[in-house]
């Protein structure tokens with residue numbers, strides 16, 4: 001199949017995935033409509049912090065009204081809409097409305113700031129940007145929106161959940177569902193653009209279709225035991241692929257279960273919600289899983305409804321994995337996934353040793369896995385190598401990135417994950433490391449090149465190299481090694497570099513945790529900067545000139 005902006009699956013693969021029953025020919029709009037018809041009075045989404053609980057009937061109705069509203073503003077099939085919302089019920093109303101009219105949500109995270117948002121809006125030629133008001137969002141997104149709107153000519157509308165300010169209130173948009181007619185998308189059409197953690201100067205956008213994403217949802221549900229009795233707590237940012245689809249909020253809605261929104265991830269916020277809403281499963285990144293594990297034994301809240309805790313996004317150490325069950329009284333399920341597609345889970349009935357020592361195996365029998373050396377030759381069974389993958393819910397290329405796609409995909413369509421893994425005799429993958437130039441800061445991905453490009457803009461900087469430093473809590477933190485220009489102010493402090501990055505309007509998690517001034521970088525045999533050597537020196541004493 002060809003799409004002007006994204007390479008999709010060749011027809012022979014699409015046919016195979018349909019014939020195997022993975023692609024069921026459904027769209028998100030139809031899915032919600034069917035759940036609403038079957039379970040109109042069941043609660044679909046609750047936002048207890050704001051006293052909101054919408055049934056399937058209400059959620060579907062709201063999405064239809066908003067779909068008519070978006071249509072009245074001229075937004076339609078294929079248009080891009082940047083969505084940057086915290087964990088609020090309206091997130092679901094918005095995305096299901098956009099799904100219905102075939103407009104593509106671009107899933108920004110609440111932490112993104114001017115640099116990222118301007119890029120998403122400009123690169124995707126977005127027509128609209130949806131934000132929370134300052135009270136809900138804890139940041140003046142309205143001011144950011146005003147600024148971006150002045151810079152990006154395509155961006156015609158800013159819709160606000162809450163107080164509209166100078167923009168348009170989302171609440172004013174809802175029209176009678178039949179007020180405007182619109183064309184609904186096909187199952188093989190793109191549904192949204194997800195963000196890649198990436199390793200390049202600018203983030204890449206991941207085009208997912210209704211067919212492929214819905215398969216990853218029901219495939220996950222079968223593996224994670226999600227049914228209409230499941231209650232999923234959205235702890236991580238709702239728009240991230242992990243809490244969205246593994247099995248996440250959308251998997252739970254697919255199963256006609258109940259989604260509960262958690263406004264903050266700390267135990268003081270989450271534990272009372274688990275007790276009150278009788279949450280049965282949730283997903284966390286490793287640092288949060290550690291915090292919950294430590295807090296659980298002393299809590300006065302009843303966590304006994306929790307059956308499964310999914311942990312993924314970054315490597316979960318075996319020692320930490322062993323503490324989850326005893327502390328939280330639930331089953332651990334490790335998840336090794338990526339927004340580009342492939343998701344691996346340990347199975348609920350896997351032997352305990354497999355659950356605590358591996359990152360799981362793929363959802364689908366048709367997820368093809370190759371583990372190769374630097375020359376793309378398969379390693380011997382059980383050997384460690386680069387993970388390449390192809391399958392019914394793994395993209396065949398990034399959105400509008402033909403040059404980059406030549407490097408990130410093999411000629412026969414395998415995605416080069418950048419992860420270094422080995423496979424056990426049972427087919428479970430163990431993540432051993434990473435070959436991509438990325439820092440995984442407790443599950444938040446930072447492309448070294450993106451931060452390096454920003455720091456290079458500082459007038460005193462001659463060269464910079466950003467690497468990961470091991471960290472007990474987050475797994476990794478960032479360290480920026482900086483070579484100053486000859487003649488730079490000798491009084492310049494490393495902290496000035498951090499301040500500079502922050503002022504450029506980058507998400508806070510991308511600001512280097514540490515900045516060290518050096519005179520030269522270690523080099524590889526052919527004279528390139530050796531990040532490997534920089535990483536090992538960062539792991540030790542970073543030396544003078546450090547902040």
Ligand code: OOB
Nearest residue numbers: 197241242246312313314315335336337338339431
């Ligand atoms: C998830 O998605 P992304 O797109 O933010 O990041 C994907 C990358 C992987 O390529 C890998 O480098 C790392 O995150 N990763 C893990 C991991 N899970 C993800 N590394 C080691 N162990 C794990 N368990 O992070 C994501 C998407 C869906 C479900 C879960 C996580």
